[in-house]
Amino acid sequence: MGSRFGPEHAKALTRALKCILATLRVACVAFVICLPLTVLSTTLDAAEEAEQSLEKARKAIAARSFDQAELQLERVLMLVPEHAEARVILASLMAQLGRLETALLLLQSLIDDPRTEDDYRQRLRGIYALIAQAPRLASSTQMPDAMASDPDKRGYWRGEIGLGHSSNPLARTAASELPLTIADSVINLPLSDRPIRGNQIQASIARLGPDQGFDLNLTSVSLSGGQIGHAAAGRVSAWGAIAGPLYWQAQAQQSLDDQRRYTFGLSLAEGRNRLTLAAFREPTRGETGQFLRYEHRVLPLAGGLWSAGIERGHHTEQTPDYLRASITGEYNLGKQRFLVVNWGYQGDLSGYNPLLENNSRRWLETRSVAFERHFVLGTQKVVVLRALANERRSNLTIFSFRDLGLQVSLLATWL
Template structure:
């Protein structure tokens, strides 16, 4: 994932911030970790590698001793610190990672490693690492002051969204800027119900005067198996000089299920989100209550619109296309954004046209950056899906839903700080306005509830490269037994970001 061409670093979003801050820390030792033996990890057995006179050499002569001193954390710390001063951040990250593997609990090394991560383009991991480090009670006062300054400088520059997040959210800095994020991931997983089949092994038909129970075909029963998935996602955000901003996100997904070929699928999505300049805004007049280095608190109200397209195709013959449009208002205050919208969707199931419909509803979304390393999202939605064909089983549907998502720091591997938990729960309820079928439980109207929960552990391996392990459980209940379903799955994967 790393590249040896250091000129490429000039195009990365965290490079300018890391360059300015590394120079600042070099010129102001009272605010930063002083690269002396007293502030660095404990020395290894070879005294020559951590001798003050030896460490004071110029970078080229110091790096020449790497084969001899590669197991000395003090030497590796100094070499990484020098590479940060030279803005050679990827080399700095290499040396500092080795130092953390040998002495994983050294705040000065962690600080320099965060600078190297930011300079390499992984500003998210750098901020997560700094936030976790700041919570330690044993930090010296000068180092704690440096952390506050780093976070105050970096957080407003964090414009590009996380890989699993929406392309809108709290914006700490209204100044014109843009950011682009490319993400590619590979996953390998196991699911005990690949096709989302019913829990029932038989189907009872209600005929005049009698009930007939028929066994379901083997292909209609839950099928367990391994799956592989490749994802490619690109997003771009731009903050305009007048205060408006827009974001564009495109995604491709290919999922392969060797044991059940009909569920192999391809999916494509594109979304455009545009927020107009605020029609009303207010800025806190008192600067005395603001955190030093942080911009003053702002509250604003602005119209916004979103347009999206989705296409899905499976080898089993399912072909789906969706178009959605949302119009609403955005209320932004401090580290939170509240969005209210009217939502319209065209849901076209080309493989089974009778099931197609038009959805109209309302939604409320609330996203907050609780800290530099913790954020959450809550959403509510309600609406009505109007059947395009009057003969659709169940007719029109009333639909409701809620979603919760939390990203928070997690235990990390030794020498690899910045791990995160991603927790997500989604609930939906739908109710038909007509009987589903005279053959199913005397034409009863279907009511269906679905709850899914996911937990994912994300661990940085190198700047821009993460590994993750996740699990998901889905439970669907309905008054018509044919629509009751259970599914559990586990997966692991790698994700790269540029």
């Protein structure tokens, strides 16, 4: 019995198979061609949507709708995780909202990214240092909104003027006698200078930027309580970027007791670490010298943001060399309330004076606490109420003092 499929059926089947294979081939080619176009279209849609969200974030920041701005910026990074501009703006926004740790991590991620251009990396280091040096100044009442909405801004101005009253503005000791060691005997010398209350006027102006800046502070004290007297102090500081993490810095200052000091040095700032080597001159005391200082800033600890430093100083004339350490903590208590605590210690490496405590090595321990309450008056203007308490203890009586004070100041920032 012959087969059911003759030559004609075999040819028809062959043609059908060839047709199917050709169709599949065309479909595969079409898929290969269309897939990149589809992916590209999706990518373009994501990039376009990210830019739209970024624009919404800028408008939200301008309207001070920070929660909405944060949501839009997070959406940008969800769509385009490598969006550098969004990360910078979000970092500035986090700083404004008091979330310094998040802000610094965002900036550090860009600094460490090898794709970041060198000049832009330098600016990011400057912004990082700007936030790390003064966490309270990054709050929403003090940093201009445009610094967050436009990362290309080169800096901003900050001005402050204030009035205050202090129980001991000249930092005089409360002791009535000064013990002197003469010929193996102790003589108590009466002290006529006693702590005196005084009224203070303070003013400051600063230009703060990621690449350079300066800061001018002036203080005037008028003694009260029947005393006639006046004292003035001032300090001007300037700094600027040299290359990479290297900065120069200079400072000139005069204290309330008319002591002058001039300093110039170099700083290496990387992340939260800063190393400074500087030379100084003190013309009123006929002294010169150098110091080496290391600082670690913005360390989250015990609910606050802490900074610590250690310094080794050398004098070329008669003043003893010293070691100095300091710790500062800032607490954001919410509702524009801040608590700042500070502890410092200095130990001389040789005797201070043969007449004082038998030429003992001097040590100084300083403690201070300040409470601030900020009241927003308008865009980038705030009234600051500040209560302060300072104390310094020493094995040499003349260097010990206590001081309590109240201050009210108007602070403003602008571009």
